[in-house]
Structures are given as C-alpha cells and as structure tokens.
Amino acid sequence: MFVDSHCHLTYPGLAEQLPAVRQAMAEASVDRALCICTTMEEFADVHALALAHSNFWSTVGVHPDNEGVTEPSVQDLLDRAALPRVVAIGETGLDYYGMEDRKGGRSIADLEWQRERFRTHIRAARACAKPLVIHTRSASEDTLAILKEEGEDGAGNRAGGVFHCFTESMQVARAALDLGYYISFSGIITFKTAQELREVVAFVPLDRMLIETDSPYLAPVPYRGKINSPAYVPHVAQQVAQTRGMAVQEVAEATSRNFETLFKGVTA
Numbered sequence: 401m402f403v404d405s406h407c408h409l410t411y412p413g414l415a416e417q418l419p420a421v422r423q424a425m426a427e428a429s430v431d432r433a434l435c436i437c438t439t440m441e442e443f444a445d446v447h448a449l450a451l452a453h454s455n456f457w458s459t460v461g462v463h464p465d466n467e468g469v470t471e472p473s474v475q476d477l478l479d480r481a482a483l484p485r486v487v488a489i490g491e492t493g494l495d496y497y498g499m500e501d502r503k504g505g506r507s508i509a510d511l512e513w514q515r516e517r518f519r520t521h522i523r524a525a526r527a528c529a530k531p532l533v534i535h536t537r538s539a540s541e542d543t544l545a546i547l548k549e550e551g552e553d554g555a556g557n558r559a560g561g562v563f564h565c566f567t568e569s570m571q572v573a574r575a576a577l578d579l580g581y582y583i584s585f586s587g588i589i590t591f592k593t594a595q596e597l598r599e600v601v602a603f604v605p606l607d608r609m610l611i612e613t614d615s616p617y618l619a620p621v622p623y624r625g626k627i628n629s630p631a632y633v634p635h636v637a638q639q640v641a642q643t644r645g646m647a648v649q650e651v652a653e654a655t656s657r658n659f660e661t662l663f664k665g666v667t668a
Contacts, residue, residue, distance in 0.1 A: 401429040401652045402637060403659045404630035405584055406491075406533065406564045406612035409435050409456075410445045413616040413627040422453070424631035431455060432659070432666060433630045436491050436533065438463035440470040443480055450485035457666050459533055461490040461521055464514045471517065477524035487663040490533030491564065492521035494546075497538040508542075515546060522550040525559035531662055532561030534581070540572045547579060554580040562662060565614050566600065573600050577608055582662055584610035587620030587628065590639045601643045606654045610662070611636045 404425075408414070414421055425433070432455045437446040443460055450458040460480040462472055477489055494514050525532045532552075536543040552558050562582040566573065573583055583604050588594055601609075611633055613619075619628035620635040634648070637655065641648040660667055 401431060401649070401656070402633050403611070403656045404430055404433040404613050404615070404633040405562070405610040405655075405659055405663075406436055406586075407433050407615040407630050408438070408617075409433070409449055409615070409630075410442055411616050414629065415445075418449075421629055421631070424629060428631040428634055430630050430633055431656075432457075434459065434487070434533075434659075434663065434666070437461055438491055439466050440472050440476065447480070447483060447486065457485050457487045457663065459488040459490050460486055461488075461492045461533065462517060463491050464493050464495045464517065464535060472520060472524075474520055474524045474527065477521065478528055481524065481528045481530055485665075486530075487665055488531050488533050488561070489521050489525040489528070489559070490561070491535050492518055492532060493535035494518055494539035494543050495535060495537045496542075515542065518543075518546055519550055522547065522552060522559065525561065526551065526557070530559065530664075532559050534561055534563050535565070536563060536568065540568050540575075544572070544575050544579070552579055554578055560662070562610055564610075564612060565618070567597060568600075569596075570600055570603060573604060577604070582608050582610055582658060584612045585636060585640065586612050586614045587618045587624070587632065587636055589643070590621040590635060591624065592621075598639070598643045601640055606644070606651075607658060609640070609655055610658055611640065611651070611655045 446458045450456045564584045565586045615628040637651045641651045
C-alpha cells in the first residue's frame with residue numbers, strides 16, 4: 401500500500417535490526433522501499449539489500465556533504481547503475497547549510513567540488529536514462545541553475561528525478577515542477593513548525609508527489625526524536641491526506657503509482 405521512496409537502511413540504528421525493520425514495514429503495509437547510497441564505499445552494502453529482498457531497490461551516488469570519500473567519475477556511476485535493481489543516481493545535489501559551523505567557515509565559492517560532483521551525477525543520469533535523487537539544502541538557486549545548465553530544462557531527452565525531503569519554498573517547488581521533477585515529502589511535514597511546508601504539500605500536484613522517511617533521520621510525529629524507520633511512512637501519508645482533505649488510501653495509491661512511474665522496474 402505505502403512506499404518509502406528514500407531510506408538509509410545501512411546506517412547504524414537500522415542495519416543491525418533489519419529483520420525487525422522489515423517486519424514492522426509489513427505490519428504497517430509498507431510494501432516497498434528505495435535504499436539510498438551516499439558514498440561509493442557503501443554502495444556494495446546498499447546494493448546487497450536490493451539483491452537480497454524483492455521489495456527493495458537501490459541507488460548509486462555520493463551525498464554532497466560527504467568529504468574524504470571516493471570521488472566518482474561518470475563511468476564509475478554508469479558501471480554501477482547498470483547492475484540489477486539499481487534504479488536511480490544519487491543521493492546527489494548541493495548542501496550549503498551551516499557554512500560557519502559545519503563547513504569550517506568556508507565560503508560558497510570554496511564548495512566548487514560539490515558543484516562539480518553534482519554535474520558528474522547529472523551527466524551519468526542522462527547517459528543511463530535513470531532519474532536523479534536530489535538533495536538541496538540552503539542551495540536551491542545553484543541547484544536549479546546547474547540542472548538547467550546541464551540540460552535538465554523540462555524538455556527533450558532528460559534524466560528527470562525527485563527533490564527529496566523537500567523543505568524549500570513554494571517558489572522552489574514551482575521551479576522544480578517546471579523542470580519536470582517530482583517532489584518528495586518526509587516526516588518534517590508533521591512538525592508543528594512546518595506550516596509553510598504544509599502549504600507546499602497542498603500546492604504540489606498529487607501526480608508529482610512522493611513520500612519518504614529519510615530513515616534513520618526525521619522521524620514523524622508521534623515518533624519525533626527517535627530513530628526513524630520505513631514503517632513510519634504512513635504517518636507522512638496521513639499528514640498529506642489531512643493537509644489536502646482527502647483519504648489516506650488515495651495518497652498511498654497516488655504516491656505508489658508515482659514511484660513506479662519515476663523509478664522504472666520497481667513494481668513488486
């Protein structure tokens with residue numbers, strides 16, 4: 401019934417409890433999940449989950465925040481994207497959040513390596529015709545500009561993809577939709593402080609929406625502050641349904657259908 405379109409099941413807190421995680425998913429009617437890769441070093445483990453379980457799939461990519469890890473070439477990404485059950489390129493994108501604290505006081509100009517990494521992922525996605533899983537945080541202007549510069553302009557032969565764990569403005573949502581991208585919402589939409597984001601939930605067309613947990617992070621209310629799990633994605637769907645004044649089953653059906661449309665080959 402429900403699909404978690406973005407989770408990190410190789411991370412501590414979930415990896416060592418996988419049988420229990422899968423049991424909880426079944427009990428919550430979460431039928432499928434996309435396991436996200438954030439470094440080349442972890443790809444084998446992420447991919448192994450997809451190979452071992454018929455309702456898991458994987459991505460390949462390097463998160464923009466990860467430093468001191470293997471920097472992939474386009475060919476590195478293409479080689480892994482060609483493997484069975486790898487359905488997307490990412491998690492990729494840009495993250496400028498906390499320049500003073502998290503980035504050691506560096507400037508945005510100092511993060512050119514992030515922008516070049518993002519371009520590599522876009523080029524790989526276009527070459528293999530698989531969608532991008534995009535992370536953008538405090539960097540939406542550059543994220544959108546680079547997508548356009550690399551040919552992701554909403555027309556012609558493009559990779560497409562999803563802006564995952566969306567926390568940006570209505571303006572950014574419109575721009576992403578104009579480029580033909582999907583928008584995915586996480587447990588953040590259940591937080592009391594997220595009223596502006598719920599307005600974006602009400603705005604985004606249902607046929608361009610996905611839901612996710614981003615496990616083990618961002619557990620929805622009533623589990624906020626605890627380790628997140630794919631079993632909690634129904635709470636995201638329930639908030640979408642409440643915000644839009646519709647039945648939760650309609651949200652489940654629409655977002656599951658969108659998952660199948662965007663990520664080819666993920667039917668059960």
